[in-house]
Amino acid sequence: MDDALVIGGTRFIGRHLVDELLAHDYEVTLFNRGNHENPFADDDRVDHVEGDRTDDDALEAAGREVDPDAVFDCVAYYPDDVRTATRIFADCEAYVYVSSGAAYGREDIPKREDETPLAECTAEQATDDSHATYGNRKAEGDRAVFEAAENGVNAMSLRPPIVYGPHDYTERLDFWIDRVNRFDRVVIPGDGTNLWHRVYVEDVASALRIVAERGEPGEAYNTGDRRLVTIEEMVELIADQVDSTADVEVVHAGPRELAAGGIELEDYPLYREYPHVMATNKLADLGWESTPLEEAMARAVEDHLESDRDGREQGPDREDEERVLGVLDTL
Incomplete structure (x- = not known):
């Protein structure tokens, strides 16, 4: 062709x-x-x-x-x-x-x-x-x-x-890259094991x-990444690629804690209550391969940092998350 x-x-x-x-x-x-x-x-x-x-x-x-x-x-x-x-x-x-x-x-x-x-x-x-x-x-x-x-x-x-990846106008991943890049504490909905292919x-x-x-x-x-990661592992992948001198602390928040900020689990981009996993062996049998996750995330982070996207409209306001963090700090 x-x-x-x-x-x-x-x-x-x-x-x-x-x-x-x-x-x-x-x-x-x-x-x-x-x-x-x-x-x-x-x-x-x-x-x-x-x-x-x-x-x-x-x-x-x-x-x-x-x-x-x-x-x-x-x-x-x-x-x-x-x-x-x-x-x-x-x-x-x-x-x-x-x-x-x-x-x-x-x-x-x-x-x-x-x-x-x-x-x-x-x-x-x-x-x-x-x-x-x-x-x-x-x-x-x-x-x-x-x-x-x-x-x-x-x-x-x-x-x-x-x-x-680069040029993603949905800004769903940009939300998470922005959080990791700007804050030393990142709120993760649920227990962090959410899995969305x-x-x-x-x-x-x-x-x-x-x-x-x-x-x-x-x-x-x-089609899909051949190695799946949870939402917490995704944030850790981002943190590995963002140029930051501070370690990022992952903070888990369930429905009760999120309620302090008027937030629901589903308000977070890339969160899905039930795992969504797709078999990709049929495509792999044609000779297709997926990019290693570290390499893919490095390109996504680099593109984000060079763009004006921040994804902030895709998830909860940071001010609301600060109220959640305040409640968690008292527990």
Whole structure:
């Protein structure tokens, strides 16, 4: 495969995907509305076709203009997006849909592609735009991929969990890096053993390319850090990378202690009550590898320190945490 069309491609996963494709000698075209700054605007190796992916005529015109070998769909948030794309790009060598670990409908540990059932999706959920139906819509997008493959389309799906790394506009990890960087005491919700599978963004990019090149039509592939860490271990990884002369003290706070600051466990980013773990051996069998955690976190921390992101809107105010710390100090 030589020519790739990336639907999206300028913000986070798509941005790293373009770098990955360029590093492997693809000719790349972006298709998006141009609402965000294009980091490849001055790169003559990357073309840009402007258009709205929800406009079927615009997407079809882009397909005719580019005639791509591989299509990477980074911004398909509704099942109809996937159905349209798999119809338009039915003759491509590969169509890869970016799904999500949220597509799973049962809390298995770990969640496996060919065993754990997907979430149901009603007609109302399929067109809803709320966060509550995100997993349902992604699951229905997966089913659209499977249906397309049954009809001869080389369509595949990649399911990442929480993605982190440079240029992460969600700022979920930035919240924790900021806490570690600015304070010598960091409040951890619960007992610190919360486990929510994450994946480094450059590994998502390499996974997308590998699935396009080596995956089987009609298959879904989980991706995620091959070594999982708890939320406390994640904070310790951050602390190891932040240039600070002071040791960071981890302070555990349960629901009763957090109540002193009007905080709930779920107010913290990257906290999930029940473990979310995804098996990644199916993707590894294609030759995919994940970046060592220390290396991935070093890059994430470096990017954070060079940016103006602080993630403070993603979690509790520090003033509220100080009240919690005050209560804990009296116990």
